Amino acid sequence: MSEPVLRVDRLSKNFSGLAAVSEVTLELALGEVHAVIGPNGAGKTTLIGLLSGDLQPSSGSVRYEGKEIAGLPPERIARLGVGHLYQRTNIFPSFTAFENCRLATQARLGSSMRFLRPALRYRELNEAAERALAEVGLAGRRGTPAAALSHGEQRQLELAMTLATAPRLLLLDEPLAGMGGEESQRMVALIAGLAADHAILLVEHDMDAVFSVAHRLTVLVNGRVLASDAPEAIRRSRAVQEAYLGGEAPA
C-alpha cells in the first residue's frame, strides 16, 4: 500500500479534565475501510469530530495526505477532501433532496462569492448533484423536501451530500444507525463500492456490517486504542472479547 491518506498520531481530547480520546494512533490508506468499534462512550464520535475539525484536539497530530490538519476549522478540512457523515443526521431539512446535494456540490466551486448568475445555471453542479443522488439511490426523490424523507433516506441523502463534495477521505459515523434490513444492505454495498477510490473511516455498531466491509479494525475503549488489527485477528483477540465483544461476539 502507498503512503497513507490519513495518519493519526497520539491524538487526545480532554473535556474539562475528562479524557474522551487519549493517545489514539491509527493509519488509513486509499482503498481501505478502517472501522473503529467500541462500546458506547468509548470516544468514537469524539475521534471523528477531532478528525473533521468540529472539535479541537487537546494534543497529538492528524496528517491528511501529508499535511497537518489537527486544529484546523472544519471548512478547511472539508475543502482538503474530507467528507463527514454525522452520527445524528445533519442535513438541510427544509431544502429538497436535490438542493441538499446541489449545495454540497457548490462547495467544489472554490468560491461561492458569485452574485449574479443563478445557481441553477451551473450545469456541471446540477449534474454532479444528480449523480450523487443516483449513486445512493435517491434519484426518484429529488424534489422531496429532506424533512419529508424517511430516516433511512435521510441517511442516504447525507451520504450523497458528502459524496457530492468529492472527498477522498470519508468519515462515516454510524451510517447504518436506525436503518431497516434492506436499507442497511444497500448502504453496506454502497460503502464497499466506495472503498475502491476512497479512504473510509467507519464507526459502526452493526458488527455484521463492520466485519463484512472493514479491512482493518481499531477497538476503542474509554478513549484508548485497545487493539488495532485485521478483522479476523480482532475477532480472535481475547482482550477484545473480554473488554468489548463479550458474549455477543459475532457469529
Add this chain to the structure above:
Amino acid sequence: MTRRLSAASLLPSLVAVALVAFPAVAGKFYLQLSSGIMIMAIFAMSLNLLVGCTGLVSLGHAAFFGVGAYALLLLSPQYAPASLWLTLPAAVGAAALAALAIGLLVLRSSGVYFIMATLAFAQMFFYYANGAKWLGGSDGAYIFAKPDAALFSVAPFKLADNTHFYYVALALMAATYGLLRLLLRAPFGRVLEGIRVNEQRMRSLGFATFRYKLVSFVIAGGLAGLAGYLDAAQFGFVNPELFGWRQSGTVLMMVILGGAGAVHGPILGAVALVLLQEVLADATRHWLLPMGLFIILAVLALPGGLAGLRPPRAMRRRPEARRV
C-alpha cells in the same frame, strides 16, 4: 413549470403599474409618505438579507442607516447641493465599510450574543453622534440643498421635486429588490440560505461561512446606508436617533411583520407598519399600547408574517424552493 394567467400572476404587474402611475393621482403628502415608505422598504429589505436569508438577527441595523444619512451631511457643502453621483456611492460605501468593521467583530458571536452585540454597537454610534458637535450633536443637523443629479451639467431629474424623488426612491427600491433576488438565486445566496438552515453543516461541507456572513453583512450595511442616504435627502435633516434602537426595532418589526425570508416580505411589512402607525396615532394618544399589543399578537398568531399568509407562486414553482 405551469404558466397560468391567473389573477395572482398578474398581481405583480398590476402593482408595478399602480406604483408608476401613483404620482398622477396623489397629492404632495401622499407622494412624500410613499417615498418614505419605500425608503423604509429598502432599509427593511437590507435587514432581511441578514435576518431572513442568513439567519442573523441584527438589532443594530440602524447604525448603517445612520452612517448613510450622516455621510450625505458630511459630503454636502454648507449651502450648495452635493453631487448625487458622488455622494450616493460614497454613502453606500461608508455604510458598507462600517458594516465591515462591525461585522468583523460581531460575527464572531452568534445567536443571542449577536443580537446584543449589534444593538450595543449601534448604541455606540448613537452616543458618538449625540455628543459630537461637528455632527450637530443631539439637535441634529441640516442638509440645506438636496443632492444634485446633474451629470456633465445636464440634470435628468431633480430630487427637490417630490415626484422626481418618488420615482428615484421607487427605482432604487426596485433595484434593491432585483439585486436581492439575483443574489439569492446565485450561488452566494444559496450559501446564505444554507447558513441560515444549518451553519455547522455548511462548514463541514467546506464553506468558510464566516466570510459569507461577513459579505452578507456588508451588503446589508451598504443597502441600509442607501436607505439612510435617501432618508436624509428627503427632508434634509439628520439626527442621532437615526442610529437609535427604536429605529432598529422598527425596521426589524417590518421584516418580521412582512415575513422574514421572502424578498418582497419587507416591502409589505414597511407598508403595513407605517400605515398602522398612521391609523393608530390618529386614533388615540396612547397609541403605543395597541401597537405593542398588535406586535405581541402578530408574533403569537402570524409566524410567517404577512407574506406567509399566502406563499407566492414563484416560491413554490421550482422544485428546489425550500420553504416548507
Add this chain to the structure above:
Amino acid sequence: MTKATETASRRRVLAGLAAGAAAGFLPARFAIGQQAKVKLGLMLPYTGTYAALGKNIDEAFRLALAEKGGRLGGREVEYVVLDDESDPAKGAENANKLVSRDKVDVLIGTVHSGVAMAMVKVATDNDSLLIIPNAGADAATGPACAPNIFRTSFSNWQPGFAMGKVAAARGQKRAVAVSWDYAAGHESINGFKEGFAAGGGKVENELLLPFPQVEFQAILTQIAALKPELVYTFFAGGGAVKFVKDYAAAGLGNSVPLVGAGFLTDGTLAAQGAAAQGLETTLHYADGLDLPKDKAFRAAFKKAANREADVYAVQGYDTGQLLVAGLAAVKGEVTARKELIAAMEKAEIDSPRGKFTLSKAHNPVQDIYLRKVQGLENRYVSVAAKALADPARGCKMV
C-alpha cells in the same frame, strides 16, 4: 418615467394654479367671506419622557384661545394633534404630515430640541408658520432663524448667561460646569461662560456626561477634587432630580454652591425633596412673581386642567397669546402672511412671566429671574438679567 413625470408636472401646475387662485389671487375680502377655519397643528410629546410637558403646553395653549372665545381673529379654530414621541428620527416626517397632509395654517411644537429642529427644517422648506413653545435650541432663532419661525419660550443661552452674570457679580471666579454631553447642555454652559466671563469669572472645567446617563458619582468625586467656588449645571427631568439628590448626599452642597438653569428645579421639587432646598436657579419664570396676570393665569389653568401651572404651561399659554395677537391684526386671514408676521413681531405679550416682546430673531426678549427653592416653590429673588435678548448669532434677520 419621462412621460409619467410630464403628466405629473402638468398636473402640478394645474393644482398650483388652483391653489394660488384660492389663496392669493383673490381679494382678501372675498376670502374673509368664506370664514374658513384656522387650522392649528399641535405637534407635542403626548407619550414618553416629556409627555407631562407636552400635555401642559397643550392645555395652556387651548386656555389662551378659550379666553378669547375660542376664536382666532374671529375665525373658528380646528386642531390637528400629533404625538411626536420626542423621536427626532420621525420629526421631519411628522411635521411634514401636518404641513402637507393636514395643511395646517400654523405649526406649533415642540419640547424636544432635536424634534423642534426637524420642525424648523420642514417649516423653512414649506414656508409654514411655526411657533416653538419650549425647545431651547439656540439654532432655532440663530443660524436657522427665518421670518416664519417664532419661539415663545427661551433659548438655552438665556438662563445660562443670566446665571453667569449673577455669579460673577457675587465675586466668584472659578466655576465647574456640569451637564449631559448634548446640544442643550453645551449651549446652556456657553451662555453661562459668557455671562460669567463678562464679570471676570472662568469656567475651569466642563464635566459632561453621556446623554441620558444618570450615574453622577464619578463627576461628583471630580468636583470634590477640583474644589471650585461654584458648580453650574444644566439638567432636566429625571437627571435633574437625581443630580440634585446625589449632589446633596455627597456633601458637596455644604462647600460648593450648586446653581443651574431653572429646569434643574422645575417640576422636579417634589421628587427632589430636601436636597433641593435653597438651590438658586435662573429662568424666565418664577413662583411669587406677584403679577396680576400670573395669578389670574394660575387660577384659570388650575380650573381648566385640575393641576398647578408651571413654566411649560406658561409657554403654551403665551404661544396661544402670540397667535391671538397676530391673527387679531389680520382678522383671522392666515394667508396674509406678511401682515401676520409683522403683527406677531410687534406684539407685546402680557405673559404670566411678565411682559415680553420678540427679538428680530423671533426669540423672547425677557427678564430672567433669579429664583431660590423654598418648599415646593422656586421663589422669585431678583431679576438676574433685565430684558435679556439672545445674541442670535448666525441669524441673518438680525
Add this chain to the structure above:
Amino acid sequence: MSSSQAVLFFFIQALNGVQLGLLLFLVASGLTLIFGIMGVINLAHGSFYMLGAYLAFSFAEISGSLWLAILIAVPLTVLLGLALEFLLFRFLYARDHLYQVLLTYGLILVFEELRSLLFGDDVHGVAVPDFLNFSIPLTDTLSYPVYRLFLSAVCLAVAGGLYLLIQRTRLGMTIRAGAVNREMVQSLGIDIGLLYRIVFALGVALAAFAGMIAAPVASVFPGMGNQILIISFVIVVIGGIGSIKGAFLGSLLIGLADTFGQVYAPETAGMTVYMLMAAVLLWRPAGLFGRART
C-alpha cells in the same frame, strides 16, 4: 492637589465604579439567567426595572415606608413574572430569537404606556429611609452617602445568595443542568416547564427588586428602563451568557470602565463601555465565562 490626595480620589472613583457595577449586576443577573437557561432574549427586562421603581414609589407613598413597599412589591413582581411566562413567554422557547426580540419589543411599548396610564409621566423621588439617610465624610468636601454603601451590601448579598442558590441547592443544580442540556434535565424527570417558570419569575423579580432598592438614589422617571437594558446587554455579552459569575465580573468591569472613562477620557465617555465590549468580543467571542456555541 497633592499626590496622596490624588491617590485618595482614585480610590473613591474605584469605589464609585464598584458600587455602580454592583447595582448593574442585579439587573444583568436576571437577564443572563433568563438567557442562559431558557434561551430567551428579553428586551422587556429593563421595563421590569422601571416597574419595580414605580411600584416602590407608589407603595412607599401609600405606606410611608420603602421596606414595606418592597415587601409588598416583590411578590407582586414574582406573580407578574409567572403570569407573563404563562401567557406569553412559554410560547417562545421553541421559536427563533427573532420572535423573542419582537414580542419583548412589543412588551416594552405596552409597559411604557401602562406606566403612563397608571403612574403618569412625572418624575418622582423616593426618600432614603431615615436611618440610612446620612453620609460619611471622605475628604473635606466629599462624603459618601450611606445608602449607596447599603445598596452595595444588598447587591453583594443578592450575588452571594444567587451563588449559593445555584451552586448549593437542588434547584440550582437543575438550573445549571438546564443551562447546559435541556434534554438531559427532561430525561431526569424534572418538569422543565416549571423550572422555566421559576427562573423567569426569579429574573423578573431580580430586575424589579433592583429598581426598587435603587429608587431612592436613581429616582423614578419614564424611560428609565431602556438605559439600563442596553448596558445590561453589554454586561451579559462581556460576562458570557448564562454565567452569573460572568455577569458579576462584567458588571464590575463596566462600572469601573464607565467611571474611569468619565474621569480620564471624558470626550469618549459614552463609548467606553462599548469599546470594552468590542475588545472582549475580539478576545473571547463567547464572553469571559461563556461557552462557545455553534
